[in-house]
Amino acid sequence: MSSEFSKGLAGVNVAESSICTVGKAGLGLNYRGYGIEDLTKYSTFEEVAYLLIYGVLPTSTQLSAYVKHLSTLRKLPAALCDVLEKIPHKAHPMDVMRTGCSVLGCLEPENEKNDQYMIANRLISAFGSILLYWHHWTQNGLRIETESFPSETTAHHFLRLLNVDSKSKFPASSTTTPNPLFVKVIDISLILYAEHDLAASTFATRITASTLSDIYSSIVSAIGTLRGPLHGGANEQAMVLLEKFSSPEEAERGVLEMLKRKELVMGFGHRVYKKGDPRNPIIKEWSRKLSLDSGNQTLFKISEKVEEVIMREKKMFPNLDFYSASAYHQCGIPTSFFTPLFVISRTTGWVAHIIEQRNNNRLIRPSAIYVGPNPTAYVPIEKRTEQKPHTKAVSKL
Numbered sequence: 001m002s003s004e005f006s007k008g009l010a011g012v013n014v015a016e017s018s019i020c021t022v023g024k025a026g027l028g029l030n031y032r033g034y035g036i037e038d039l040t041k042y043s044t045f046e047e048v049a050y051l052l053i054y055g056v057l058p059t060s061t062q063l064s065a066y067v068k069h070l071s072t073l074r075k076l077p078a079a080l081c082d083v084l085e086k087i088p089h090k091a092h093p094m095d096v097m098r099t100g101c102s103v104l105g106c107l108e109p110e111n112e113k114n115d116q117y118m119i120a121n122r123l124i125s126a127f128g129s130i131l132l133y134w135h136h137w138t139q140n141g142l143r144i145e146t147e148s149f150p151s152e153t154t155a156h157h158f159l160r161l162l163n164v165d166s167k168s169k170f171p172a173s174s175t176t177t178p179n180p181l182f183v184k185v186i187d188i189s190l191i192l193y194a195e196h197d198l199a200a201s202t203f204a205t206r207i208t209a210s211t212l213s214d215i216y217s218s219i220v221s222a223i224g225t226l227r228g229p230l231h232g233g234a235n236e237q238a239m240v241l242l243e244k245f246s247s248p249e250e251a252e253r254g255v256l257e258m259l260k261r262k263e264l265v266m267g268f269g270h271r272v273y274k275k276g277d278p279r280n281p282i283i284k285e286w287s288r289k290l291s292l293d294s295g296n297q298t299l300f301k302i303s304e305k306v307e308e309v310i311m312r313e314k315k316m317f318p319n320l321d322f323y324s325a326s327a328y329h330q331c332g333i334p335t336s337f338f339t340p341l342f343v344i345s346r347t348t349g350w351v352a353h354i355i356e357q358r359n360n361n362r363l364i365r366p367s368a369i370y371v372g373p374n375p376t377a378y379v380p381i382e383k384r385t386e387q388k389p390h391t392k393a394v395s396k397l
Helices: 036-042 045-054 060-071 078-086 093-107 116-140 154-162 180-193 200-210 215-226 234-242 248-260 280-294 298-314 320-330 335-359
Strands: 020-022 029-031
Touching (some): 029 036, 036 180, 045 060, 045 116, 045 180, 045 335, 078 093, 093 215, 093 335, 116 335, 154 335, 180 320, 180 335, 200 215, 200 335, 234 298, 248 298, 298 320, 320 335
Antiparallel strands (some): 020 029
């Protein structure tokens, strides 16, 4: 066995895929050949979901039928609602998404009558309902109605349910029409987050799929991986940083102090992109539009100042997560919901990879280079001497 390895599998090709190209020549992002700039300019999230899952862009008739189909899948089973009501209000929303997916897998398991395509569409439709049903129950004691009307998009449904009136009678529902600009920004963000080659969560879902496990288990693997701050949680951490500052000047001082302390500033740099994240200018422009629409550009200006300082001092560019933070915040999305929105979006990409893995499967089983002790004679317990444990956890026993 070679003694060479790639830490974090950086630069290692582990599969052939027709779903997405990332960072080709250090730049660029395409979903099944279509550039991200064109998709965000001309398409909707539902069109992109259809493209990723079924492999082609839909016609107008197909898209209308698909949107209508998704709208029928947003009502939650009573048994799932019962479980959601038992999850503590202090739970992390990503734990709610993971649990909701597992419970739905118990209630509506994968089989010949409920195949991977049906489950994919069910999860895309139900994840927003899962999160917001739990949110309103634990925060306000409301059992909201999660049904949808036939032409309602994913972005519109999420924002409508998020803003259910806390004074509504049981069962609560919302007839409030969300701000059209907010709906557009969320729709754009869902397109931008939908797919990104073998990011950590996608690789995790393909590993699980390669064992021939069910689709719910594969998605749960992905959600657990996405929960980490070095992956999906980066946009939340970026917002936590931005909220510390009240002005661009304060932001510059604060970030410089962070850099002196060698602290990590989330939302910058990328393992694959070398010349800039092509998604960043798109979401940045929408964040700017939101600030102009509201008449309050403070948060956007603070974000620009942080970007300026990091580029000047570290020569690092912002990735999608950085300006997504200010965009989501301006749309009224709670910070802890940033990554769950990522789940709703990336489920489309995860499912595309599960389908691709299943179509040409081989168990993913890499090897490690062993660096532990040489073969050692077993020592009976009565003859052992106390040694320092290898891990801190053991030392706490």
